Amino acid sequence: MRCPYCRANDDKVVDSRLSEEAIAIRRRRECLACGRRFTTYERVEEAPLxxxxxxxxxxxxxxxxxxxxxxxxxxxxxxxxxxxxxxxxxxxxxxxxxxxxxxxxxxxxxxxxxxxxxxxxxxxxxxxxxxxxxxxxxxxxxxxxxxxxxxxxx
Ligand SMILES: [Zn+2]
Structure with a gap:
């Protein structure tokens, strides 16, 4: 994930949880370059069965x-x-x-x-x-x- 502040592409996930409707995974990340934290949402996309x-x-x-x-x-x-x-x-x-x-x-x-x-x-x-x-x-x-x-x- 690219850091929205410094553009570095190096982070660690500090917290990870399913959003309330369980349609996205919310991840709290910390940039390893500048130390700032940001949040990403990843859609849970299951291939239709x-x-x-x-x-x-x-x-x-x-x-x-x-x-x-x-x-x-x-x-x-x-x-x-x-x-x-x-x-x-x-x-x-x-x-x-x-x-x-x-x-x-x-x-x-x-x-x-x-x-x-x-x-x-x-x-x-x-x-x-x-x-x-x-x-x-x-x-x-x-x-x-x-x-x-x-x-x-x-
Ligand atoms: Zn950064």
């Missing part, structure tokens, strides 16, 4: 929508903190992919984690996500669960 639907349409990733889907499945099974972490975790994974992610990838990212957390929540989510229609669908999925979660032989 898009979710590609099966029909070809895309929509912006909606963490609130994802959370409510997970909450329904996790009701009475997982506490709020766990759900929060799960949503944040999934979002982080998707953002690391960036750009446009297929909706299947979102569903799979959730299922992967639910499977490790709670089988009932997993099955509820899977039943909505995979569109289970009858008991056979459940039984097949439970079979898969048992297969994939058997302890590994050492």
């Amino acid at each position: 898009l979710v590609g639907k099966r029909g070809g349409a895309t929509e912006p990733f909606d963490a609130a929508k994802l959370r409510s889907g997970i909450e329904r499945s996790a009701s009475g099974r997982l506490d709020r903190t766990t759900v929060d972490e799960l949503v944040a975790d999934v979002e982080e994974e998707l953002r690391s992919v960036g750009g446009e992610v297929p909706s299947d990838r979102v569903g799979m990212a959730v299922l992967e984690r639910l499977r490790a957390l709670d089988h009932v929540a997993y099955l509820r989510f899977a039943s909505v996500y995979k569109g289970f229609e009858d008991l056979a669908d459940f039984e097949r999925e439970v079979g898969e669960l048992q297969k994939t979660t058997e302890p590994k032989q050492r």
Whole structure:
């Protein structure tokens, strides 16, 4: 950052915080040449994350929508903190992919984690996500669960 007083390009950050609306990071800086302090604002710009639907349409990733889907499945099974972490975790994974992610990838990212957390929540989510229609669908999925979660032989 260039110092607005002496134009030197050497400073240290003395304080850093998110603005009230969380849209900018406010940094208090001290010029290492003249010792004066100044403030900079850096916009928090996250690349938009898009979710590609099966029909070809895309929509912006909606963490609130994802959370409510997970909450329904996790009701009475997982506490709020766990759900929060799960949503944040999934979002982080998707953002690391960036750009446009297929909706299947979102569903799979959730299922992967639910499977490790709670089988009932997993099955509820899977039943909505995979569109289970009858008991056979459940039984097949439970079979898969048992297969994939058997302890590994050492
Ligand atoms: Zn300066």
